[in-house]
Amino acid sequence: MNKKCICEDHYDVDEFTDEQWAKVDKIIDKYCGKPGALIPVLEEVQAVTGFLPEVVQRRVATGLNIPLAQVYGVVTFYSFFTMKPRGRNQIRICLGTACHVRGAQQNMDALEQRLHIKQGECTADREFSIDVVRCLGACGLAPVMTINDDTHRQVKAVKIDEILREYQPENDSSKEHYDVCKN
């Protein structure tokens, strides 16, 4: 839970479409007035916006009529919420115990090395992001990694390149485009 203060982030630019905002408002309306609604609202909103930058948090706070501080408090508390954008391809690497014992850390090292980003970050072109999950409950397939909706089982560090290639945009497979997403 080592999240930075919101003021250090610069994703406060409104990059969302009107359609997205309309969906966000609809979610807020659905839950407005219900006790304990904040977390389900944020879950659904994140599904629409992809991440929860300040602008989105403000909208939720205003909509539910609760302090922004409370929204921010919840967003930074739960690992499911992110204030940074995610990649078009979301890599989630399981670092649960079974995966750890079977070499997940080596996979993580290989991924970070290959994409030139750290866990929790996103490549500058927003193609890939890496997130750590603590157990997907698929320990029988350890070490496990999911990319979007695909589950990759018994992943080996030397095969990371091969796996990533499947997800790279076709025209720039040779491109070394992975720089840290500098905010």
Add this chain to the structure above:
Amino acid sequence: MSAKIRTLEDLVIIKDKVDKVKSRFRLRVMLCGGTGCHASGSLKVKDVLKAEVQSQGLADQVEIIETGCNGFCAMGPVMTVLPENIFYQKLDPDDVIELVQKHFIKGEPVKRLMYTDPVTGVTIPKLSDIPFFSHQQSRVLRNKGLVDPESIEDYLWRDGYQGAYKALLQLEPNEIINEVKVSKIRGRGGAGFPTGTKWEFCARSEGDVKYTLCNADEGDPGAFMDRSLMEADPHAVIEGMIIGARAIGSHQGYIYCRAEYPLAIKRMNIALEQAREYGVLGKDILGSGFDFDMEIYQGAGAFVCGEETALMTSIEGRRGMPRPRPPFPAVSGLWGKPTILNNVETWANIPQIVLHGGADFASVGTESSKGTKVFALTGKVNNIGLVEVPMGATIGQIIYDIGGGIPGGKKFKAAQLGGPSGGCLPAEHLNLQTDYEAISEAGAIMGSGGMIVMDEDTCMVDMARYFMEFCQDESCGKCTPCRVGTKRMLEILQRICAGQGQEGDIELLEELAGDIKDSALCGLGQTAPNPVLSTIRYFRHEYEAHIYDKRCPAAVCSAMFTSPCQHTCPVGMDIPKYIALTRAGRIDDAYKILKRTNPFPSVCGRVCGHPCESKCRRGQLDEPLAIKNLKRFVTDNAKKPRVKEIPVTRTEKIAVIGGGPSGLTAALELKKRGYAVTVFESMPEAGGMLRWGIPAYRLPRKVLEQEIRDITDTGVVLKTGVMVGRDISFDQLNGNYDAIYIAVGAQKSWPLEIPGEDAQGVWGAVEFLRQFNLNEKIDIGKSVAVIGGGNSAIDSARSALRLGAQDVTIFYRRERKEMPAQEEEIVAAEEEGVKIEYLVAPIEVMRQDGRVIGLKLSRQQLGKFDRSGRKRPETIENSEFVVRADAIIAAIGQNLDQSFLSKTSNVLVSKSTVNVSESLRTSNPKVWAGGDAVTGPAMVIDAIAAGQKAAAAIDMSIRVSKGEPAWVQPPHEYIEIPFEIDEETVECPQAKMPELPADKRRRSFKEVELGYTMEAAMSEARRCMRCDGNSD
């Protein structure tokens, strides 16, 4: 839309209806649709299977059901075909056509898709015969693999909601609670609090609004029981909660499920909808007048929300932080109202308890822990999956009988129970019962049921660091002990893993752990130190190796080394370098690298136990690199530079007793440091066990002699045929030399300690091999019995063949997988015609006129686990049998022959080894000892390492006493190391070692292994992944 169920009759009608439908099908295919199998591609298999069954016109004969998690996740996608109960695994869409054609149409099950026992290699068609399933007892998972979790009618078919009916219409709330109390069920979430008592508290609490919660925030990494239960049998959880709600008078419930389980959430939602539709949830349930409804609350990823008060805060929409108790949730829980919270597995047990009575549940288990428990068995174990066993089953039974043991012939190290709040239990606890109290006494906790198996490649310090990192990351920050304390502990552990551990770190960890346990607010903090404490308790030596020796014995903590192979080699041979040079074809340079750290590379290239290969990262992909064979290739093909004499520059004289690998290595190292060194060897030639133990067909004498000559050429004086204690006394050496290194080995075979052992024809393996290697005539006879399972047993057996024996049998008291001998040696012996009998132990030597004529043995069976983590052989009564034998060779162990020591030598010996300090110094300050004499029989490379260590210690001691600075190794010649790796890593096995054909070598003393060709060596060297990176 069906009518709502109002009576018990309605339930039975549906049950009968489903039964009729199911009985119409000739075959019922239960395809697993758990998360694991989905990820392995079961959905595709299902689609293809459905289409194929349809197109073959079998739709009315074959029912296809996607079930919940079957439990055998690692074999996914899996499927069971009823009624024959045939189990298929690792299915691919391409297999389906064959399966339908052969099995569904012709009635011939497809063998190649069945389960094969990894140990015996036998194919087992029926699910109920597979050890993974046959040792389990399904109670809470009774419906797994049998029902469609998305069909309430399937659940009703399995007597579903009959428990709820009984609770709502036939029992009073206090009777329900009483039944639960009688069952003695304890919370399956981890803490083990008696469920009935919890309910009773809540039922007594005043209040018009009460809540019934289900904790499905299965946060323990490595645990997936709750996920599987929700996926396989969601209605059982719902039914349990309805019963609980009725018991306490609650009308609203929540299932708090983690967001990582989308499939479980989906199936729970479907189940809730159906339950409402059928009138078993919502208003006026089953016509009882009782109202109860529930919803699913999706967690947002916070481990601490598994703690009950934090979970409730989270449902309230706030940061999920715990609060102090009391008041307990039973009095003031969610939104300040009386609340009960139970874990998924606890809830799923409730319907059966109510339906069949608490006494039935309590009939299973131990005194204090009743019923069954589901474990998520993962990690380094053959059969990964979900297992349900009666409480009281031992950890060893779960790991070995159900789990099938450790893969890849590796050694079991520990089982981690209870996730980040639990602990690691070592081999000595394999007989421990799964019982709340027994497990916590041993330093772990039952927890929610995660059981992660660790083998010799797992570093326990890294494990402790991992869990501490987890807890630190998940600490909510509310209380200082947990927020700051776990951070400090983590920093210490990170430091130790990075090779910067300091003296006192272990004690500091223990102190901090105690403080955090005592003062943290909630369960997360109070239990966070457990993994550290349990690893310190059982694996303190690993912490010490990290802190003092800067070594990670499992070769995991990569900050301490450049490559795992080099780190694992007792003498730190620079393996990646010589392999890189081999790949570049620079064999002569590779040889120079070999010689820097090991004076016996040709020997080690043939007979080393190669621990390096067991840690080779390539092994995680296909097979480890053939490091030993490559080493041999280099030594066979390199130009060997002539060794120059090293001048004596110091006045001190050093005596080495024993001209084996350890003694000779020490002599060379001391010579390099300028001492005059004399080696005393009792045999006519030097070499020790290399010369007198290992037969020439494994290690040609020329090879050995060359390497010994390289040592004597430096000016080391070698006196062969001089036995200390006979030709010269120990006291004389003590007087004439400034220091002595004892490296006499373990030269005496252990006796069998059975009647008749003194008969003519009974040999100890060491003595037999010595005679054999002295080329003395041995009348071995026709039938030879060898007793033991180590390398000496194999060497003896193969040598006996070469002496002309017709049939040679090794008798070993355990199973093959437990044999300490190297696998390739065992195979070579078998190829030559040596027979091996397992699970037999000798009882008596049969003799006539003082000569051996036979051996009486008894059959053994495996009992409980011994401290080494192996099952102890126990004699089967009345199983004695006699085999004919003209000679018997006992190869069950070796110990020190201490006759060379005098009474006044002041060198302490215990049992069968010489006592030494950490720096190999004996109780006599002038005397050091190492090798087999200290360790008992070990690898050559260990003896060489001991020689190096002792030489450095002797030198250091002399220099310190004279106030001189430490010796500095002169710089090595610069050799440029190429860094070349293949772009693409393609799986390919080890290059095979060419051998003499078995029929040609059986009676021959020629070297069996022929060595790699240039081509084979180069391609093998290319397999190296260069873990050392660009370090040079």
